[in-house]
Amino acid sequence: MRVLIAAQENAWGGMIQQLRETLPDVEFVASAEQAGKSLAGFDALIPTMTQVSEPLLQTADRLKLIQQSGAGLERVDIAAARARGIAVANVPTDISGNADSVAELAIWMMLGLARKASEVPQMLADRRLGQPIGLGLKGKTVGLVGLGGIGKALAQRLAAFEMRTIGVKRSVDAEFARRHRLDWLGTMEQLPQLLAESDFVVLSLPDNPETHHIIDEPALAKMKPGSFLINVGRGGLIEKGALLAALDSGQLAGAGLDVFWQEPPDPQDVLFRHNVIATPHIGGVTDISISGIVAGVCENLRRLRDGEAILNDQS
Known part of the structure; x- marks a missing residue:
């Protein structure tokens, strides 16, 4: 069995x-370039961030499985795959350890922004003690935009910081809110209220037609002045120009970004002149999450090889 991985070695x-x-x-053949051109000769594809379109699927002569290495399938034309009898599966974040790792990164960003980590090297260089004066997390409000595996893992961990957590998701469930200790839970229509109340807003959504640029100029204007925005979902959730303007004006005090509009991002981007903590899409890149992802991917590849039912089939 031959498997194409859309990534470099x-x-x-x-x-x-x-x-x-x-x-x-x-x-296993690792080649992002190959994966963007032809799927001929492969039984399975691990697409990572590659766009799997209908024209690309037309090049497949024996493909039976598109197995994502994480949860995100927004770049895969699932309907086109289904029409060709190709299963499409993922590894849910809450079973792989990925959600836990991403949640930890988001909290690290919150702490870094709150304690003005970008100013610390200069304070040390100047031999100045007791500066910069940071913010404590206790009592602050965190707005969770998206409450899938990552959002739930965040809610669990933030409770230990004695922070007030609020959230929005597609549907309201009082028992869900109680179980995850949310002060209130609303639908996406209540996003403006969440933005207005939050000291930190954390995005953990996929990028699709309903969520693309969900954080635009009007949304940023609704945020509490001096608040922070953290994105561990997808770059397309935020309108870049609006984010830059909000950072310029001080409407936002800073941002934490693990995902970008272009990946990898340009290191000379003007974005990095602002109070931004940026990481190269490493939220789910830890020993724990990689081990869980490898186990999930390999289980489905084994099932494909042995003719068994595919797990987490989204097609």
């Missing part, structure tokens, strides 16, 4: 080598 923290070690009888 050294990508994703050594995950590709772990796939080979787990399934030594499977041939």
